[in-house]
Amino acid sequence: MLNRHARGFFTGLFSPLARFLLRVGVSPDAVTVVGTAGVVLGALILYPLGQLWWGSLLIAVFALSDVVDGIMAREQGRSGPxxxxxxSTLDRLADGAIFVGVAIWFFTGGGNSAIAIASLACLVLGMVVSYARAKAESLGFYANVGIAERAERLISVLLVTGLTGLGLPPVVLLVTLVMLAAATAxxxxQRMAAVREQAMADVDGGTPA
Known part of the structure; x- marks a missing residue:
């Protein structure tokens, strides 16, 4: 739901920038790569240094490239496989860097191993969510269901991590990550159940009377 409501707003906001980049010869793929590089550098350099606010701000700015490159591809009529x-591949890399960066800081200078462990749990479960959908679609099933999709996960962790850097009690980040891990699980x-239901329906439908 969040994705659908936000997409129209951000498309209108960033369409002029996307058209400008196309006019000066920048490709959608270049924007994707640069955006991911910015997220990874922000997460793996600023977060481990304890710069949670500035890291989150930088990551949020570069994460918007995910919107810009999509607009550019549609403008060019090049949206394809x-x-x-x-x-999708670089999104996984960016997501991993964010949660690893949080974990590194709280295992070291942040001095809160519970937050670090919760962050790694979010990382692992988030990867399973993405893999479940990819594997299901490769088998011809639909698995784009669930209460904690990528946008919700990222907005939650970036917002609360950034506010923690401004003085929000770390326990709020811990609770957020634990809830996020639970929702991701x-x-x-939900995705496994959806695929199982479709698979069983195919078996039943293909069984001779």
Whole structure:
């Protein structure tokens, strides 16, 4: 739901920038790569240094490239398998860097191993969510269901991590990550259940009378 409501707003906001980049010869793939690089550098350099606010701000800015490259591809009429593959693959890299960066800081200077462990749990479960959908679609099933999709996960962790850097009690970040991990685990189960239901329906439908 969040994705659908936000997409129209951000498309209108960033369409002029996307058209400008196309006019000066920048490709959608270049924006995807640069955006991911910015997220990874922000997460793996600023977060481990304890710069949670500035790290979150930088990551949020570069994460918007995910919107810009999509607009550019549509403007060019080039939305296709390669762009989708590149975008999805680099999204996994960016997501991993964010949660690893949080974990590094709280295992070291942050001095809160519970937050670090919760962050790594979010990382692992988030990867399973993405894999479950990809594997399901490769088998011809639909698995785009669940209560904790990527946008919700990222907005939650970036917002609360950034505010923690401004003085929000770390326990709020811990609770957020634990709830996020739980919601992500539920999403894994929901996707498995959805695929199982479709698979069983195919078996039943193909069984001779």
């Amino acid at each position: 390669w762009g989708n593959f590149l975008d 539920v999403t894994v189960v």
